[in-house]
Amino acid sequence: MCSGHRVLFILVLLFASIVACSLPAAIGTSPTLTVGEQRLTPAATATVAPTVGEQRLTPAPAPAATATVAPTAPASTMLTDLLRRVVKQEIVLLTPTQAAGRHPKFEWQPVAGAVRYSVVVLADEKPYWAWEGSETFVYLGGGHKPLPADRIGPMLIRPMEWYVTAFDAQGKIIAYSKRRPIAP
Numbered sequence: 006m007c008s009g010h011r012v013l014f015i016l017v018l019l020f021a022s023i024v025a026c027s028l029p030a031a032i033g034t035s036p037t038l039t040v041g042e043q044r045l046t047p048a049a050t051a052t053v054a055p056t057v058g059e060q061r062l063t064p065a066p067a068p069a070a071t072a073t074v075a076p077t078a079p080a081s082t083m084l085t086d087l088l089r090r091v092v093k094q095e096i097v098l099l100t101p102t103q104a105a106g107r108h109p110k111f112e113w114q115p116v117a118g119a120v121r122y123s124v125v126v127l128a129d130e131k132p133y134w135a136w137e138g139s140e141t142f143v144y145l146g147g148g149h150k151p152l153p154a155d156r157i158g159p160m161l162i163r164p165m166e167w168y169v170t171a172f173d174a175q176g177k178i179i180a181y182s183k184r185r186p187i188a189p
Contacts (some may be wrong), residue, residue, distance in 0.1 A: 035043055037048040039102050042141075056105060091178075092179065092180060092181055094179060095181065095182060095183070096113050096169045096171055096180045097113060097182070098111075098113050098167075098169065098182050098185050099112040102186050102188065105187050106154075107145075107160040107162065107189055108146055108152055108154070108156065108160065109123050109144070109145050109189075110142055110143075110144050111126075111142060111144070111145065111162055111167060112141065113141055113142070113169050113182065114141070115141050116171040116180040119172065119173065119179060120174050121137060121138070121171070122139070122169055122172070123135065123136070123137045123169065123170045123172070124143060124169050126145065126166070127165060127166045127167065128163075128165045134146070144158045145159055145160065146160070150188050161188070163189070164186060165186070165187055166184045166187065167184070167185055168182045168185050169181070
């Protein structure tokens, strides 16, 4: 067995023992792990070395590794960057950024070839509300008519952001908008 396969085999066993040790808390029982015909309990797993044929495998010491970890961008920023490289068409958003009210009308220009649009409203970088449909506008909370100000449900009570994605008949993204701020 080459050293790469040996390391992979050891990692699989290590992963299985970690999973086996964490299951009792989740399900309230003491699980066992079966390797070949041998049943191992979490306590025994740590003491059993894997074997191939008659040869006992022991892990080689891991080489010292150094790495520089760069700060990562939020997933939504990475997705926007990816979309920018793959999808060339941008959706033009028409809704004003200020004085939009509690149930703003999200509106955008139609995209040629689009059969479906997806709107996502973000609060603190997290999805707050989403909608999908074929129209080129929707009010926060759903629907295509102005909503009463006292309606219970999603409301714009502080500044948020929103964006639109357009899909063709095959479900492929054909256009997207940049995030746009919106305030009541």
